Amino acid sequence: xxxxxxxxxxxxxxxxxxxxxxxxxxxxxxxxxxxxxxxxxxxxxxxxxxxxxxxxxxxxxxxxxxxxxxxxxxxxxxxxxxxxxxxxxxxxxxxxxxxxxxxxxxxxxxxx
Numbered sequence: 100x101x102x103x104x105x106x107x108x109x110x111x112x113x114x115x116x117x118x119x120x121x122x123x124x125x126x127x128x129x130x131x132x133x134x135x136x137x138x139x140x141x142x143x144x145x146x147x148x149x150x151x152x153x154x155x156x157x158x159x160x161x162x163x164x165x166x167x168x169x170x171x172x173x174x175x176x177x178x179x180x181x182x183x184x185x186x187x188x189x190x191x192x193x194x195x196x197x198x199x200x201x202x203x204x205x206x207x208x209x210x211x
Contacts, residue, residue: 155203162199166192 134141170188 151207155200155207158199158203159196162195162202163192166195169195 131141134144167188169191173187173191
């Protein structure tokens with residue numbers, strides 16, 4: 100009975116992934132077709148969008164890594180008791196990630 104539940108859960112997850120992929124592809128295709136109808140070159144728009152997303156992801160990863168490093172330093176500092184170990188990682192990661200997103204938003208607004 101347990102194997103049936105695991106198989107059903109795997110089927111549902113696979114179905115969800117496939118349906119999200121399908122929705123993403125059809126939406127992207129419709130968007131490209133609208134651009135072509137309006138006379139906009141989709142290659143330039145996609146390249147600019149890809150650059151912005153890569154830049155944002157890079158800043159986010161760097162600041163999340165900095166937050167993780169800060170969590171390690173807080174854990175090793177022995178200021179906090181060992182019972183609150185997990186929040187010492189999530190707090191700085193979320194704070195620094197938010198700062199990174201604000202930085203990327205600031206730079207993208209300056210370039211626009």
